[in-house]
Amino acid sequence: MPDTAVKIYANSIPFTGPAGTLIYTGKANTTCILKSIVICNTGSTVSPRIYIMINSNRFLVGGKQLKPYETLVIPVSDIIIGPSETMHIYQEGTPGVANIRISAIERDGTPTTLGLSTSRLTLNASGIAIIPSASDSSKRLVKSLVICNTDSVVRTINIRFGGTGANLTLISNYKLAPYDTILIPFTDILLTSGEFVEGSADSSVVSVHVVTQVVT
Structure with a gap:
């Protein structure tokens, strides 16, 4: 089967504290390959801190602070999420000012079967x-x-x-x-x-x- 393009999340980053908000769980017999993470601070005077976690304990973004009106591209470069693995996000600061869009592809097969x-x-x-x-x-x-x-x-x-x-x-x-x-x-x-x-x-x-x- 060909790869399937997926939008993992496109919205404001939740203001949910250190546990974060679950936005993706790896599917059975499927490998998710992250292709793009873009974050934007729409606030004019505030600088929120952004957190992205894999499996609740390994940070891809660990408190990066965005300047007012800053857009940031996170260099994920084909990091994979396997079956049952999870992705959580959250922000600290002013709720509602930081937006994020995460894109990926899903490929049939577990990471092991794909080599x-x-x-x-x-x-x-x-x-x-x-x-x-x-x-x-x-x-x-x-x-x-x-x-x-x-x-x-x-x-x-x-x-x-x-x-x-x-x-x-x-x-x-x-x-x-x-x-x-x-x-x-x-x-x-x-x-x-x-x-x-x-x-x-x-x-x-x-x-x-x-x-x-x-x-x-």
């Missing part, structure tokens, strides 16, 4: 496997890597592709601004058999979302 794998976790200072080594000898492409700082201060990020050696570092001491979300532009970097991706942050307040695809 896709996703990982969502919080970085720490000692380093953690963002993408573990494969249990078999498969090769994988890194399709998407999105990082969100949920803290009020700049955080320092390091990421190594392939293993733990310093010679494998491709992101070194990157300064991630408070409440910012970034897309790491390493689409289609290849991981061969046994390789993995390791990341660290100077405090456990940074969420990471990653998608890989098995290739031959």
Whole structure:
């Protein structure tokens, strides 16, 4: 079956507090691929903070504050939502001033049957496997890597592709601004058999979302 384009949400962002408002639940035997998130602050004097969560505990947007009349495009770049996974949103500030539109495609099949794998976790200072080594000898492409700082201060990020050696570092001491979300532009970097991706942050307040695809 061809992909089905879907509008996940298009309205004002609810003012519902930290639990957020549920706007999407992954469907059975279906993979949702996020394509676009656009947010607009229609207020002339207020600056709301915006939150978008996957599975209630991993932020895609973790308190980003919009200036009056600002429009913001969130770099989600093909982050996937699998069956039974959820997306919640909410804002802090003045109710009714922030609008959001989220677009995606739905593809028949679970991520596993489509050769896709996703990982969502919080970085720490000692380093953690963002993408573990494969249990078999498969090769994988890194399709998407999105990082969100949920803290009020700049955080320092390091990421190594392939293993733990310093010679494998491709992101070194990157300064991630408070409440910012970034897309790491390493689409289609290849991981061969046994390789993995390791990341660290100077405090456990940074969420990471990653998608890989098995290739031959």
